[in-house]
Amino acid sequence: MKRLAVLISGGGSNLQSIIDSSKDGILKNIAEVAVVISSNPDAFGLQRAKTANIKNFSLDCKKMQREEYDKQMLDILKECKADLICMAGYMKKLPDIIVSEYKKKILNIHPALLPKFGGKGMYGHFVHEAVVKAKEKKSGATVHFADENYDTGEIIIQESVNIEENDTADIVAAKVLKIEHKIYPEAIKKVIENHK
Ligand code: GRF
Secondary structure (H helix, E strand, O other): EEEEEEEEEEOOHHHHHHHHHHHHHHOOOEEEEEEEEEOOOOOHHHHHHHHHEEEEEOOOOOOHHHHHHHHHHHEEEEEEOOOEOOOEOOOOOOHHHHHHHHOOOOOEEOOOOOOOOOOOOOOHHHHHHHHHHHHOOOEEEEEOOOOOOOOOEEEEEEEEEEEOOOHHHHHHHHHHHHHHHHHHHHHHHHHHHOOO
């Protein structure tokens, strides 16, 4: 059973999808969420962790020095014996010490078809607004290995969704979020099975 550390900053709907999948979905008996770490003490995702009786920590990135934040995160990851790190709506760049310690063991989900609509500043609603502005016919979600940059790294799974002519950014966001919830557990399973 592989142990997952899920990093969040907000609502945690992707975290919930991973939790549900580990309990009675495609991740059952394959992976479990061992710990949830939030960069935001008010993240609703922490509530989801508590409800699921999952160990959880919030490292308030606004109040902590960067070095202290990074060290505490690394200590938690080691103590919880995390096999994979899953960034799920996590809004900070990972420190180099963690990227190098967990090479090819860090996954991130991005709400677009990378490499399009990725990079610094391209997150959450900004992505969907840019996709609508560009009159794209498709959007989707990408799970990729995370490295020290934003949204680069080898793609693991990508799935697209059609955009209708009058779709607003909110409608695109909702369509893409459904894809995210589907492909993140699939990506985790694929990485675990490839590492065997
Ligand atoms: C999602 O759009 C995800 O793609 C992005 O953060 C948003 C919120 O995710 N990374 P969640 O509901 O906190 O999982």
